[in-house]
Amino acid sequence: MYTKEKKLLSVNKLAIDFETKKGTVRAVENVSFDLQKGEIIALVGESGSGKSVTAYSILNLLDANGSMPLGEIIYDGMPIHKATQAKLKEIRGREISMIFQNPMSTLNPIRKVGQHLRDMIRNHGYASWSNIEKEIDKLLKQVEIHDLDRVKNAYPFELSGGMCQRVMIALALACRSRLLIADEPTTGLDVTTQKSIMDLIKSLAKEEGLAVILITHDLGIAAEYCDKFVVMEKGKVVESNSRLDFFSKSKHPYTKKLLLATPSKEGKVEDLTLEKPSYLNISEPEISEKPLLVVEGLRKTFIKKTGSFLSFVKGKEKREEFIAVKESSFSIYSGECVGLVGGSGSGKSTTSRMLARLDDASAGKIIFDGVVISDISSNDFIKHPYRKDIQMVFQDPTGSLNPRHTVFDLIAEPLKRLGESFNKNYLGQKVESLMLQVGLPIEFMTRLPHQLSGGQKARVGIARAIALNPKFLILDEPTSALDVSVQATVLQLLEKLRRELGLSYLFVSHDLHVVKMLSQRILVMKEGVIVEQGETSKVMHSPEHSYTKQLMSSIPIIKEKLAIEAAL
Amino acid sequence: MNSQTIKQDNIAQQLRYLVGQNLLSSISLILFGVYVFIALTGSYWVPYDPLESNTTIALQGPSSQHFFGTDHLGRDVFSRVIVATRLDLGIALAAVSISFFVGTFLGALAGYYGGWYERLIGRLADIVLAFPLFVLAMGIVAVMGNSLINVIYATAIINIPFYIRISRAEVSLQRDRQYVQAALLSGNSHFRTLLFHILPNCLPNLIVQISINMGWAILNAAGLSFIGLGVRPPVAEWGILVAEGADYIISGQWWLVLFPGVVLMLAVFTFNLVGDTLRDLADPQKRK
Numbered sequence: 001m002y003t004k005e006k007k008l009l010s011v012n013k014l015a016i017d018f019e020t021k022k023g024t025v026r027a028v029e030n031v032s033f034d035l036q037k038g039e040i041i042a043l044v045g046e047s048g049s050g051k052s053v054t055a056y057s058i059l060n061l062l063d064a065n066g067s068m069p070l071g072e073i074i075y076d077g078m079p080i081h082k083a084t085q086a087k088l089k090e091i092r093g094r095e096i097s098m099i100f101q102n103p104m105s106t107l108n109p110i111r112k113v114g115q116h117l118r119d120m121i122r123n124h125g126y127a128s129w130s131n132i133e134k135e136i137d138k139l140l141k142q143v144e145i146h147d148l149d150r151v152k153n154a155y156p157f158e159l160s161g162g163m164c165q166r167v168m169i170a171l172a173l174a175c176r177s178r179l180l181i182a183d184e185p186t187t188g189l190d191v192t193t194q195k196s197i198m199d200l201i202k203s204l205a206k207e208e209g210l211a212v213i214l215i216t217h218d219l220g221i222a223a224e225y226c227d228k229f230v231v232m233e234k235g236k237v238v239e240s241n242s243r244l245d246f247f248s249k250s251k252h253p254y255t256k257k258l259l260l261a262t263p264s265k266e267g268k269v270e271d272l273t274l275e276k277p278s279y280l281n282i283s284e285p286e287i288s289e290k291p292l293l294v295v296e297g298l299r300k301t302f303i304k305k306t307g308s309f310l311s312f313v314k315g316k317e318k319r320e321e322f323i324a325v326k327e328s329s330f331s332i333y334s335g336e337c338v339g340l341v342g343g344s345g346s347g348k349s350t351t352s353r354m355l356a357r358l359d360d361a362s363a364g365k366i367i368f369d370g371v372v373i374s375d376i377s378s379n380d381f382i383k384h385p386y387r388k389d390i391q392m393v394f395q396d397p398t399g400s401l402n403p404r405h406t407v408f409d410l411i412a413e414p415l416k417r418l419g420e421s422f423n424k425n426y427l428g429q430k431v432e433s434l435m436l437q438v439g440l441p442i443e444f445m446t447r448l449p450h451q452l453s454g455g456q457k458a459r460v461g462i463a464r465a466i467a468l469n470p471k472f473l474i475l476d477e478p479t480s481a482l483d484v485s486v487q488a489t490v491l492q493l494l495e496k497l498r499r500e501l502g503l504s505y506l507f508v509s510h511d512l513h514v515v516k517m518l519s520q521r522i523l524v525m526k527e528g529v530i531v532e533q534g535e536t537s538k539v540m541h542s543p544e545h546s547y548t549k550q551l552m553s554s555i556p557i558i559k560e561k562l563a564i565e566a567a568l
Numbered sequence: 569m570n571s572q573t574i575k576q577d578n579i580a581q582q583l584r585y586l587v588g589q590n591l592l593s594s595i596s597l598i599l600f601g602v603y604v605f606i607a608l609t610g611s612y613w614v615p616y617d618p619l620e621s622n623t624t625i626a627l628q629g630p631s632s633q634h635f636f637g638t639d640h641l642g643r644d645v646f647s648r649v650i651v652a653t654r655l656d657l658g659i660a661l662a663a664v665s666i667s668f669f670v671g672t673f674l675g676a677l678a679g680y681y682g683g684w685y686e687r688l689i690g691r692l693a694d695i696v697l698a699f700p701l702f703v704l705a706m707g708i709v710a711v712m713g714n715s716l717i718n719v720i721y722a723t724a725i726i727n728i729p730f731y732i733r734i735s736r737a738e739v740s741l742q743r744d745r746q747y748v749q750a751a752l753l754s755g756n757s758h759f760r761t762l763l764f765h766i767l768p769n770c771l772p773n774l775i776v777q778i779s780i781n782m783g784w785a786i787l788n789a790a791g792l793s794f795i796g797l798g799v800r801p802p803v804a805e806w807g808i809l810v811a812e813g814a815d816y817i818i819s820g821q822w823w824l825v826l827f828p829g830v831v832l833m834l835a836v837f838t839f840n841l842v843g844d845t846l847r848d849l850a851d852p853q854k855r856k
């Protein structure tokens with residue numbers, strides 16, 4: 001065949017069916033794309049779009065109830081959609097490798113990294129006893145791991161997420177795979193780690209000729225690293241284009257919606273959707289003269305006590321101190337949104353928990369509305385009148401809703417505990433108006449959380465938080481678990497509520513681009529220290545601290561986006 | 569609001585679905601229903617008085633008059649087995665309720681507050697579990713006196729550690745979920761959060777334990793009576809029936825042991841299986 005030389009993989013009009021209780025469901029339909037050596041192709045789509053299933057089908061890794069009734073997958077001239085299990089086993093790992101979203105759980109926790117590599121190399125016969133260690137060292141160096149001895153003798157849980165992902169890539173390279181399928185390889189990693197992993201994948205593609213299928217929900221990453229784009233929606237390919245055409249010629253409304261919803265460096269929150277949100281005619285709430293919340297020298301240390309029972313009795317336990325938050329000071333005015341940005345382990349969650357009075361501070365003051373609330377212990381604060389003024393929206397929309405409570409119970413809970421009235425009619429009306437305010441249909445009142453979508457759950461969480469008319473709301477990564485288009489609507493909702501109710505927010509997130517859209521001021525936190533704070537525009541345009549600069553440069557941006565926005 | 573009726577409807581639907589899904593769980597549910605029915609109504613429709621002796625018909629095999637035959641005093645074994653159901657299930661239910669409430673509460677405290685609560689309660693459970701449990705139950709009854717209530721206490725005490733362990737593990741898992749923090753932010757005290765938010769979410773696994781425990785408790789009560797502790801003859805009780813019949817196996821009167829034994833075995837079997845079915849009912853995630 002004349003195409004054999006060029007195309008490494010070609011997927012033709014593929015369809016995937018799943019047998020379920022309700023009959024056969026077609027998960028993916030009419031998917032076609034080609035991939036060449038050294039190319040990176042992005043399968044982009046939101047959750048449930050069929051992008052992962054498509055990629056899994058290439059290795060025939062579908063669940064037992066899945067089948068491929070139509071279409072073909074040709075790998076290197078060989079139709080692998082009808083290959084036997086024995087043949088597939090040969091191809092998996094040796095020709096095509098896969099890396100997954102959570103590298104920590106993909107590596108066997110009781111085997112050292114070196115053992116993983118040794119097994120892989122020996123099983124596929126690429127090295128003998130004499131040169132295996134050399135081979136491993138070479139691989140680890142290839143994925144930019146330099147303290148070889150430590151990593152080889154480490155168990156997966158002793159390494160960071162980014163390191164584990166590198167080891168996974170090393171495993172893929174160990175057998176000289178020619179195709180790498182990366183399923184959201186950087187979700188859950190810090191932006192700086194994300195950048196280094198993606199840079200590594202890209203350099204392997206360019207230098208070693210590795211073909212890569214990158215499955216991602218993040219158009220930003222795709223735009224930064226990929227040569228070809230396949231956009232999927234509800235199991236169908238809506239757009240398939242090369243890099244050049246993708247940004248200039250993409251026509252499908254879904255692609256446009258995705259492009260719009262992806263946060264960019266300059267974008268504003270009202271630009272995230274095609275229709276302009278209605279809150280624009282509400283004027284900005286007045287920012288008070290006096291700060292609503294003042295934080296002075298806030299500090300949190302965790303103490304780990306070690307020692308025997310005897311030393312406990314004698315009071316001679318060893319104490320190990322871990323500083324989560326170091327002397328941080330800032331203030332928040334009413335009607336203002338302040339962003340708190342930092343990587344994982346930077347202490348931003350601990351800070352927000354202390355401000356929410358779920359945790360006690362080790363030192364420092366929190367002054368709310370003129371009252372030093374850090375003097376009230378977190379146990380006593382539950383019954384304090386200020387409890388209803390400080391509320392929180394949580395990161396995980398699923399985990400933060402009690403799975404046994406209906407939407408009504410969930411929203412009414414704070415009203416019952418801290419509100420003025422237990423009256424059933426009053427509660428019903430109040431919950432109804434709250435649901436309308438956050439854009440939830442009233443029929444959902446009797447639903448349980450697992451019957452709602454991610455965005456709807458996030459709305460329930462917000463409705464619950466504003467039920468008591470708080471003055472100050474802590475938003476702890478409220479959109480990080482949501483798809484971008486849902487994130488866009490939730491961010492607009494938050495902006496609307498701030499303008500309508502004159503709320504103050506502390507918006508905690510790892511994503512600078514999301515934070516900056518809502519915030520007037522930004523705090524950047526690193527290893528428990530606030531390294532930079534200032535007006536949003538100033539921090540975005542002329543960051544002072546090197547960490548802020550590093551954060552800014554790590555976030556993938558769609559450079560072409562500005563042009564598209566102009567065109568629209 | 570008619571939310572209550574909707575909810576019941578859902579459970580009925582769910583039951584139908586479960587029965588359709590799994591033959592074993594439907595059998596266990598039917599058997600469970602039969603046992604409950606017998607326990608509640610058995611004493612009103614048994615053909616003979618379980619205590620009335622008539623030596624002229626002693627030790628007769630199963631017949632159309634006496635389905636399970638008669639014992640050495642001419643009492644109807646069928647009537648005795650049926651009437652014993654209420655007593656045996658009653659002992660088990662009372663014992664399991666006590667151990668469920670006490671054990672779950674202690675375990676929840678240990679799991680939620682940690683620290684000294686956890687150390688003390690954990691060691692308590694370990695101490696009880698360090699004994700061979702049946703021997704411990706024998707000891708308790710022997711020391712406290714040979715009475716029905718003491719059999720219940722003894723059975724309850726040996727089952728408490730299992731609830732402590734399960735609820736401690738479950739609670740310490742649930743404690744870190746964000747809905748717990750949300751409950752605290754809504755103005756629930758720690759204790760209230762534990763009771764009304766965390767514990768209901770631990771129920772699915774506890775319910776399985778309840779059901780398995782019911783089986784054990786029935787065996788335990790029957791076992792105590794069998795060796796002469798606890799319920800005493802002439803009261804009809806499965807353990808006593810088996811014990812009395814045991815003397816006659818050698819002389820060929822097999823029905824005295826077989827029928828109470830089979831009924832006892834089926835009861836244990838039923839309660840073990842029903843647990844799995846109940847767990848699926850108690851878990852809202854599986855209620856589609």
